[in-house]
Amino acid sequence: MEQTFIAVKPDGVQRGICGEIIKRFETRGYKLVAAKFVQSSEEHMKSHYADLKDMPFYGGLCKYMSSGPVFAMVWEGQSIVKLARMMLGETNPADSKPGSIRGDLCVNIGRNIIHGSDTLENAKREIGLWFKPEEMVTYTSCAQAFLYE
Ligand SMILES: Nc1ncnc2c1ncn2[C@@H]1O[C@H](COP(=O)(O)OP(=O)(O)O)[C@@H](O)[C@H]1O
Ligand SMILES: [Mg+2]
Numbered sequence: 001m002e003q004t005f006i007a008v009k010p011d012g013v014q015r016g017i018c019g020e021i022i023k024r025f026e027t028r029g030y031k032l033v034a035a036k037f038v039q040s041s042e043e044h045m046k047s048h049y050a051d052l053k054d055m056p057f058y059g060g061l062c063k064y065m066s067s068g069p070v071f072a073m074v075w076e077g078q079s080i081v082k083l084a085r086m087m088l089g090e091t092n093p094a095d096s097k098p099g100s101i102r103g104d105l106c107v108n109i110g111r112n113i114i115h116g117s118d119t120l121e122n123a124k125r126e127i128g129l130w131f132k133p134e135e136m137v138t139y140t141s142c143a144q145a146f147l148y149e
Helices: 010-014 018-028 042-048 058-065 080-088 101-105 120-130
Strands: 002-008 031-038 070-077 114-116
Touching: 002 018, 002 080, 002 120, 010 018, 010 070, 018 031, 018 070, 018 080, 018 101, 042 058, 042 120, 070 080, 070 120, 080 101, 080 114
Parallel strands: none
Antiparallel strands: 002 070, 002 114, 031 070
């Protein structure tokens, strides 16, 4: 099973979309293994988005991401890194198909409401950056046997 890091960004939190996003992951059949509601520092966001440090929007992005609370989560499931990215849609909501989170719920690239890890390697790095090992909950979902053969 893979795990991925998903975060509802400050715009998604303020617009009241946390519940809708949790619902989509739950009803798809993914298992929630960690969650926290937190306002993180600009330094923390700079580490989170370190890959983008040479992009012109990096400064504004890190400032924005630390400007208000985010809802940070770890979700688990088969091939979840790739499939969660498909659920999110494209980085630019304008390129995101209806049915995807960004295609249904937002319009602007700088306010695209949700983060999701793009590779398994980045998922591991981001989970480690946001959660302590003791914040990850180990349990068996009662739906497990009905989701996987
Ligand atoms: N051209 C841009 N202008 C403004 N913000 C951007 C732009 N490209 C990306 N961003 C912001 O930076 C975030 C991180 O970028 P990136 O990792 O490329 O996308 P994604 O979130 O889809 O993985 C995006 O979700 C978006 O909020
Ligand atoms: Mg990214």
